Amino acid sequence: MTLVIFAVLLWVLGFGLNVMLANGPARDTGAVRLAVPLIFGLTILGMWELIVRGMQVSTVILPPPSLIAASFAENLSTLWGDFVQTILKGALSGYIFGCGAAFLTALLVDRSDYLRRGLLPLGNFMAALPIVGTAPILVMWFGFGWQSKAAVVVLMVYFPMLVNTVAGLSETTAMQRDLMRTYAATWGQTLWTLRLPAALPFVFNGLKICSTLALIGAIVAEFFGSPTLGLGFRISTSIGQLDLGMVWSAILVSALSGTAFYGLVALAERRMTFWHASHRGGR
Amino acid sequence: MAEASDPGTRASAGGWPRWLRLPPVLGMVLALMAIWYVAVVPMNVKEVLTAAERAGVEVSPPSAVDRRDMGNWALVFRNTHALGNSWSSDRPKLPAPHQVLVELYDSTIDEELNGRRGIVRSGTLSNRSLVYHALVTLNATFLGFLIGALLGAGLAVGIVHSRVMDMSVMPWAIVSQTIPIVALAPMIIVVLYSIGVQGLIPKAVISAYLSFFPVVVGMVKGLRSPDAMQMDLMRTYSASTASVLTKLRLPSSIPYLFASLKIAIAASLVGAIVGELPVQKGGLGARMLAGSYYGQTAQIWAALLVAATLAALLVYAIAALERRTLRRMGMMP
Amino acid sequence: MLSDEEITNWPEAETATAAPVIRADHLDLTFQTNDGPVHALKDVSLDIAKGSFVSFIGPSGCGKTTFLRCIAALEHPTGGSLTVNGMTPDEARRARAYGYVFQAAGLYPWRTIGRNIALPLEIMGYSRAEQAERVARVLELVELSGFEKKFPWQLSGGMQQRASIARALAFDADILLMDEPFGALDEIVRDRLNEELLKLWDKTEKTIGFVTHSIPEAVYLSTHIVVMSPRPGRITDVIESPLPKERPLDIRDTPEFIEIAHRVREGLRAGYEE
Known part of the structure; x- marks a missing residue:
């Protein structure tokens, strides 16, 4: 019981500190902006640990963070194998292929x-569908290996990417198009100097949406069949063995890869669309 | 002369004769159907040839083992005479569109009207019919969507009004959108199952979780959308926080709310379907997994078609509601 | 590399130097809209001589911008004839006969000022060295030297519009078409840019077509003022300015200036009362 009281104390302490920081004199500095969410996250983690231990919650329902961390550290090599199988082989190859194909289709x-006019409504429609449901079919076609996962990812990312790129390519103003006409520019010159750069913010928006979709596709497809490797496989089999520390570790790996993947795309976006109104606020 | 080669004036339907000009969307759908029908032939060629061989037709190469290692297209071109059954084989790798439609009819209308357990004979929906499974999924979708959207909107109001909440929670809400939350689905189901909660609730929890974050992020954006001048106007009236919320912030957030509701309901449906995978207790997800276990591809496709229709209907319903609301609020002509 | 669109040789154009640079003869343009046909231009006839500065002035809907867009081959007349340098407007466009300045600067935000000005040069296939040389030259002409590496959104509106004029000057077209280029700028900046534009015209000896809705601007800048009126869009008066080529800003207070401005105002009013 004392641990639960500690948890409440920790919450009061953490949240109080945040209130002080958020309303204090340094509230708009970068350090505070970083510290407040971190303190919040650490407080939640600490409370999780204390309450789970204090109330003696069964590890099946919710293992304490320390147990997850231990399990994570113990199984690093297994998890690395799963990461390579699911993220690098399944998600990334499908992502590159799917987004590339969608981009080329958009140009065409x-x-x-x-x-x-025919494909845009259709693409919008397809982008809203639960395409992840094709996973059982594709696993049946391409086997249990990473190829079937990549295929699911291709299908999942294709339409959102297509719709975004097509929308981006028509994102020029009448004046910009007139300007290119006064130069008697060819289609290729207009594409290269005007329409592709103007489309970049949309293209990156599509790439960001697709980065999350790719991971979802690759993991869910493993629930329908996989070799004895992969994050989806790890999650479903560890649940069967009630090894919740392992389940949570696998989830942690997918969460970290998802954030890192998205972060990398967002970083590339910042570098390439620095000129866009949404990025140049500080200058 | 000059106008003819002008790159700016592209003819909309090319040089097609008038009777061949189809509305673009219809044209695309027909083209996809045609591709599908053609693709059925190479996809199913091995099974079809084996069946033809059994029926006494000569196929080349005659040995199934040789055929196994050959490319599908090569087999198609060497056996053009034996492919008659491509679009009607029993357990196709890729069923033809009409086979899916037949399966859809059999497992909805036919099952309910003529089946032993159908609604006509037994008074309740048959548990072998897709109508039943669609309703199971839909229940979880709706419940989860309602919970997620309400909680999300509530948290958004909190975030907008409290600096601490904003700085503490918002970064995590944004980060959480980048992680594949669906991966949690089977765990949530199993964990809740182990403490005795099963059926509708666990799936709804997943759906709620998936629809929660898009609503938070969209709603925060919407509640912050009034510009400085509009906020200053409220300040000159020395309006209370509550009336700023109800008179300015909430009305301005409506377009953002609907945009995120459309994303949320689609995510909610995906959550419900994925949530049905680990525990085989009905629903479209369960039907898909069962179909994949027993090699019943037409069954998977039919379930997929129903799921797609549901998604389209749900998004369409929200869009219709959006149009009505915005029109009534005068934000749309 | 030049565009794959063909550039037609037009031998008459080279020999007939005395002929007007732009000649419109009974020009008609009707837009088909949902509310029925709109007569944007009706029976417009006008000759523009080489080296003149012609302003088009009139209320909105009088077709002044439409006429400029016809010269630039951005609109296609439905009747009458129009020649630019002795060619059809489309041929002139492909021969890169004119530079066009729009109402907004319309600089590409992903390119620096220097690269924006180099844009037409890249499209027209100038070598890198020549691009750099020309960019430096026109930047000096519009007094923006030193801003080459800046991005458009780091510059004020007036500087952006100067850059867009530099962009239109970068390739050697001897016609400059300007569609209310200073309309969005405040009065003080506009005065200074007007003064600079006159100097630039004097230095480069280009033929300039200039659309505006400001009477003082039109009178201050032009050798010829074309007064237009709407419904249908047509020319009601062409006023030749007696003002000298050398025009300091305070010329606007002289009786001659006020006299011409008065005549323009009368023309505009007459167009309304019909």
């Missing part, structure tokens, strides 16, 4: 008004 579609 862009040349024909008929294709654009």
Whole structure:
């Protein structure tokens, strides 16, 4: 019981500190902006540990963070294998292939008004569908290996990427197009100097959405069949063995990879669309 | 002369004769159907040839083992005479569209009207019918969506009004959108199952979790959308926080709310379907997994078609509600 | 590399130097809209001589911008004839006969000022060295030297518009078409840019077509003022300015200036009362 009281104390302490920081004189500095969410996260972690131990919650329901950390450290090599299988082989290859194919399709579609008006509503429709449901079919077609996961990812990322790129390519103003006409620029020159740069914010928006979708596709597809490797496989089999420390470790790996993946895309976006209104606030 | 080669004036339907001009979307759908029908042939060629061989048709190469290692297209071109059953094989790798439609009819209308357990004979929906499974999924979707959207909107109001909440929670809400939360689904199901909670609730929890964050992020954006001048106007009236919320912030947030609700309901449906995978107690997800266990591809496709229709209907319903609301509020013509 | 669009040789154009640079003859343009046809231009005839500075002035809807866009081949007339340098407007466009300055600067935010000005040069296939040389030259012409490496959004509105004029000057077109280039700027900046534009015109001897809705601006800048009126868009008066080529800003207080401004105002009013 004392541990639970400690947890309450920790909450009061952490939140109080945050209130002080957030309303204090340094509230708009970068350090505080970083510290407040970190303190919040650490407080939650600490309370989790204390309450789970204090109330003696069964580890099946919720293992304490220390147990997850221990399990994570113990199984580093297994988890690394799962990471390579699911993230690098399944998600990343499917992501590159799917987004690349969608980008090329968008360039193709862009040349024909008929294709654009036909494919855009269809793509919007497909992007809202639960495409992850095709996983059992694709696992049946391409086998249990990473190829079937990549195939699911390709299907999942294709339509959101297509819709975003097509929308981006039509994101020029009448004046910009007129300017290119006064130069008698060719289609290729207009594409390269005007429409691709103007489309970049949309392209990156698509890439960011797709980075999360790719991970979801690769992990869920493993629930339908996989070799004895992979994050989805690890989660479903460890649940069967009630090894919740391992389950949470696998979830931690997928969460970290998801954030890192998204972060990398966002970083590239910042570098390449520094000129866009949403990024140049500070200058 | 000059106008004809002008790159700016592209003919909308190319050089097609008038009777061939289809509305673009219809044209695309027909093209996809045609591709599907063609793809059925190479996808199923091995099974079809084995069946043809059994029926006494000569196929080349005659040995199934040789055929196994050959490319599908090569087999198609060497056996063009034996492919008659491509679109009607029993356990196709890729069923033809009409086979999926037949399966859909059999497992909905036919099952309910003529089946032993159908609604006509037994008074309740048959547990072998897709109508039943769709309703199971839909229940979880709705419940989860409602919980997630309400909690999300509530948290957003809190975030907008409290600096501490904003600085503490918002970064985590944004980060959480980058992680594949669906991966948690089977764990939540199993954990809740182990403490005796099963059926609708665990799936709804996953759906709620998935629809929660898009609503938080969209709603915070919406509640912050009034510009400085509008906020200053409220200040000149020395309006209370509550009336700023109800008179300015909430109305301005409505377009953002609907945009995120559309994302949330689609995510909620995916959550419910994925949540049905680990425990086989009905629902579209369960049907898909069962289909994949027993090699019933038409069953998977039919379930997928129903799921797609549901998703489309749900998003469409929200969009219709959005149009009505915005029109009534005068934010849309 | 030049564009794959063909540049037609037009031998008459080279020999007939005395002919007007731009000649419109009974020009008509009707837009088909949902509310029925709109007569944007009706029976517009006008000759613009080489080296003149022609302003088009009139209320909105009088077709002044439409006429400029016809010259630039951004709109296509439905009747009458129009030649630019003796060619059709489309041929002139492909021969890169003119530079066009829009109402907004329209600089690409992902390019620096220097690279924005180099944009037409890249498209027209100038070598890198020549691009650099020309960019430096026109930047000096519009007094923006030193801002080459800045991005457009780091500059004020007036500087952005100067950069867009530099962009139109970068390739050697002898016609400059300007569509209310200073409309969005405040009066003080506009005065200074007007003064600079006159100096620039004097130095480069280009033929300039200039759309505006400001009477003082039109009178101050032009050798010829074309007064237009709406419904249907047509020319009601062409006023030749007696002002000398050398024009300090305070010329606007002289009786001659006020006299011309008065005539322009009368023309505009007459167009309304019809």
